[in-house]
Amino acid sequence: MWYKIILPGLIMLLLLTGCWDIKEIEDVGIITGVGLDVNEENDELTMINQYVVPGKIPTQQDSSQQSTPFQNIALSGKSFFEIIRNNSLESNRPPNYTHLKSIVTSTTMLEKERADEVIDLFIRDHEFRRTTPVFLTREPVLDVLNTESEKEIFPAIQIKSLSENYQINNTNPNNLTIGDMSQSISEKKSFLIPGITLEEGRIKLSGAGIIEAESSNYVGWIDTKDIEGVRYIYNKVQGGFIYLDEKVIDDGPVVLEIKDSKTKYKTKVNKDQLEMTVQVHISSVLAEDWGIGRKVFQKGWKKELEEAANQVNEEKMERVLNLAQQEYQIDFLNLSKWVQIHEPAYWKKHEKEWSEIFTDMKIKVEVKTKITDFGTQNFNTE
Template sequence: MKKITDMLRCLSVFSLLVLTGCWSSHEIEELGLTFAMGIDKGSETALEKKFDKMGGDYPKKDRITMIYQYVNEQAAGSKASGGGGSPQKSYFNIYETGDSLQQISAEVALRLDRPIFSPHLKVIVVAGELLRTYSLEELLDQPLRDNEIRPSSLVLVTRGKAKDTLNLKETGEMPAFRLRKIVENEYKTKKVLPPVTLAKLTGKMRSGSSFLIQNVVGADGEVKYAGAAAINGKNNKLIGYLDEEDLEGVMWITGQGKGGAVKSYDTKAKKLNAFAVETINSNIKPVVKGGRLSFQVNVESEGHLAENWNTAEKAFDNKFLERVEKNTAQTVKKQMEQITKKMQRQYKADLAGFGNQLRIKHPRLWKKLKKNWDQTFTDIPIKYHVQITIKDYGTVGDQ
């Protein structure tokens, strides 16, 4: 009986140890919830310079300025309690300059009572200016190694300053959430790239193939997705930027677009029409003939007549619809040809995945060409064929 009692006591003590919880846990109120990170070219803020003069400096080079977007707990608390007074922004940004992301985050811990806590990080914005000097691998090595940061964090590049994309004039919304949610509007436009997260970026950087990352710009407290940044597959540095029309051309080539509109002009009446895209199917076909390589790209798209400025025409007239289809197809073909010309002559890089299709369909030939593929790509003939089908013309017909 005594042995049983002793055993029960031991089990009770052991149970208490198990139920004590995580020894390393922290209360949520003690953590600095960080939802966005920005990486700009190094430039100390006025506050940092004052700290330096008063002994707050340390050995470093001012290569990068990090922006950490914190939740403003005071604003959150005010909303929860229904408090009045002037509205506060739901976030605040901390700036710190240096040459090591890890050391910079440690410096932030010397300034705030809530150190950086990044498991909920939504987005990382990198200034494109930095990518002319440093590679993406160098700038994002620390976030990729950090087990605290989720691989699902979205990566964006900005043609301007990262800090401008992490500020909104509205008080109730966090820039990190808006930047992340704009991706969901891809069904409305072909100017939104499939999201490049930290997890996907790792594969792209190691593939050796050039690729695109969504470009975002900020001005006057507003943000906008504006084209894309082209990244060199060899060194993971910036090649240049694609504007919105360039990006749209790439999306037609790859068939990744899910929505949007194509504006064309009626060749007969010289009036504007708009075709609303519902589906896109693209087939990039490598053609090897007589030892020569070329590509044929066949694009098919269905949608509806969304806008017609030629009020004299009957929207359900077959001849009119055929004319709109033809004009729309010519517009799409022109977009694809324009960006192809830029890829081959200006950027000298395959940014639309032609090499990947060659790898899939002609692996032996790809093995021979992949080492210098971007250079080879500049001389390869590419032909486009576009088929547009208008399924309906909306609710307005013959009035």
């Protein structure tokens, strides 16, 4: 009967071999952020790896930050794979990208190199995750990654957190991941990369950069003020607010909080001429009203606010459409998607001519805003 006791013990010894391949955190080169730029001296690729320095991370017992808990190592080379391997010349900790939080690339990089070639390693290598967000900057990338953030101890994590606020303020560009980039590139579509900048030593979201489908290069910039129009056309508005000043209403200003927004696309082909209507339906709440003389108990008083909101948002969308059709002549708004869905026969016939068709296509914008609630005051008089 002794074997009934010894045999299970032997099996457990074989199965529970311990953490034989464990590595101490100090021996692992954990990378939280990657920066991509061009070396101005020799025109080579530059890759910046933001290493975690475990021994300098503040603890709960000692929350005071005595020194910087990260180290940025910038190296140049002919390929990113070469640069990664050459990190061993400056650090005995091989870089590990499984905890990568953000990738920042410069406009200079994507002017010089094709975006599809730049992201090849990040799509191909198993350590890089397709969910990692990507950002574009017109600043030197090393300056961005060297910035000591106020809310996070690592700049790369601070940058990632910026992409999580898009449902609060519609001037924030939507999040874009490496996987999103790969999909747009494979579908041969132009797209936008969220922009970041440095303002008074702080990292801040700022507009977006345009990547053109055919060249796969950076070709222009969308300012922060125009991002809201982009998001309405993208059907990516989940919240935010509408600000109405004295230019559009008699007694103001007024702030409407957006509770819901839906964008619909209608197409029509008339004698082989394509037309499109972009309709936006917004449900909002009166969040703040500086119009002390407003007759809120008078029936129909909110009509002025709703019409003003319609006008403001239509102008924002029309300005963005003008940028796309006239200034850049690039469909970075992805309107071709709706032509493919609603007019498949037309698309099949004219797909190769889309660049020319897009710039001349008649696009009408219609916005319908409805105020559905009035806060705790509840002045609900239709």
